[in-house]
Amino acid sequence: MQSVATKQITKTRNAHWRDYLELTKPRVVALLLLTAVVGMCLATEQLVSLSVLVPALTGIGLMSAAAAAVNHLVDRHIDAKMARTLRRPLPQGNLSPAKVITFATTIGVIGFVTLYAWVNPLTAWLTFASMVGYAFIYTMFLKRATPQNIVIGGLAGAAPPLLGWTSVTNEISAFPILLVMIIFTWTPPHFWALAVHRAKDYARAEIPMLPVTHGIEFTKTCIFLYTILLGVVCLMPFLIGMTGMIYLVAVTALNAIFLAYAWKLKYAPNKKTAFNMFAFSIWHLMLLFVILLVDHYV
Ligand code: HEM
Numbered sequence: 001m002q003s004v005a006t007k008q009i010t011k012t013r014n015a016h017w018r019d020y021l022e023l024t025k026p027r028v029v030a031l032l033l034l035t036a037v038v039g040m041c042l043a044t045e046q047l048v049s050l051s052v053l054v055p056a057l058t059g060i061g062l063m064s065a066a067a068a069a070v071n072h073l074v075d076r077h078i079d080a081k082m083a084r085t086l087r088r089p090l091p092q093g094n095l096s097p098a099k100v101i102t103f104a105t106t107i108g109v110i111g112f113v114t115l116y117a118w119v120n121p122l123t124a125w126l127t128f129a130s131m132v133g134y135a136f137i138y139t140m141f142l143k144r145a146t147p148q149n150i151v152i153g154g155l156a157g158a159a160p161p162l163l164g165w166t167s168v169t170n171e172i173s174a175f176p177i178l179l180v181m182i183i184f185t186w187t188p189p190h191f192w193a194l195a196v197h198r199a200k201d202y203a204r205a206e207i208p209m210l211p212v213t214h215g216i217e218f219t220k221t222c223i224f225l226y227t228i229l230l231g232v233v234c235l236m237p238f239l240i241g242m243t244g245m246i247y248l249v250a251v252t253a254l255n256a257i258f259l260a261y262a263w264k265l266k267y268a269p270n271k272k273t274a275f276n277m278f279a280f281s282i283w284h285l286m287l288l289f290v291i292l293l294v295d296h297y298v
């Protein structure tokens with residue numbers, strides 16, 4: 001496998017703007033920003049002012065993109081060993097590590113200054129903590145150290161609703177923390193479904209993801225249990241009176257579908273079930289946050 005990776009690394013070409021875009025994990029950042037926008041909107045009865053919305057999204061987006069670029073840099077050797085990640089700009093030799101460091105530092109600093117100067121220092125520091133959590137604590141340490149890596153590291157990716165909320169209110173409160181808990185409990189079924197599908201890749205790269213260390217069946221059981229827990233956590237916003245019937249009905253339907261995937265994955269899987277559950281997880285989270293918005297305004 002090393003020889004496949006080496007062959008790819010020697011096949012270099014000039015850097016292209018698309019390589020820089022790929023470093024930022026644009027689709028992941030887009031969903032993170034949606035959850036941040038919802039955090040902003042739910043923080044106020046009025047419409048969010050553009051003078052907060054624009055710098056907050058710019059800052060959170062740039063710092064998330066910087067964290068993603070550092071993840072590409074730190075993981076370049078393991079990415080070269082996995083079929084899913086082999087074609088990324090660093091394993092392909094399209095970008096040098098020095099260029100990636102310059103890029104990540106530049107956008108990270110611009111993002112921080114934007115938040116600090118035009119939003120508020122609280123949001124700037126919370127976003128900084130999330131960036132460190134993903135780029136350094138998860139990527140450099142947890143990912144290689146424990147099968148609970150994504151559970152603990154998931155907190156960084158779960159932060160954006162809180163970041164959106166503090167952008168508007170300049171204070172931390174219980175409701176956005178509940179939104180963070182929703183993403184936090186969603187992350188294990190989201191990622192482990194993909195890890196079940198790609199278990200051989202992770203084994204080859206010697207990354208201690210749950211299916212590698214504890215086996216596929218145990219991972220499927222954990223996915224099932226976390227999906228039930230997610231269903232319970234998703235009820236909380238309704239139970240504390242922060243959302244209404246639209247949220248309750250729509251989210252119950254979404255969670256029933258997610259649970260049906262988890263059940264099928266455990267008890268009646270075919271070759272595509274794990275990947276289909278991963279793909280649905282993205283729709284699940286996206287629709288859940290759109291529903292929060294609809295419920296807030298209707
Ligand atoms: C520690 C937490 C997380 C882990 C380990 C994780 C892992 C992954 C992995 C391995 C992929 C496949 C990437 C690819 O092949 O391109 C992926 C895709 C994705 N993830 Fe996550 N994820 C996490 C948290 C999140 C969060 C918090 C969000 C958004 C709120 C998110 C949104 C997405 C989206 C939208 C995709 C599809 C990307 C694409 O199609 O390019 N993930 N995730």
Ligand SMILES: CC(C)=CCC/C(C)=C/CC/C(C)=C/COP(=O)(O)OP(=O)(O)O
Pocket residue numbers: 025028029032060063064065067068071075085127128130131134139156157159160
């Ligand atoms: C400021 C802030 C909110 C920061 C969070 C930024 C961020 C991009 C979080 C997403 C989490 C994610 C995609 C993890 C996958 O990493 P992986 O290395 O396990 O997956 P890979 O193998 O696809 O690279």
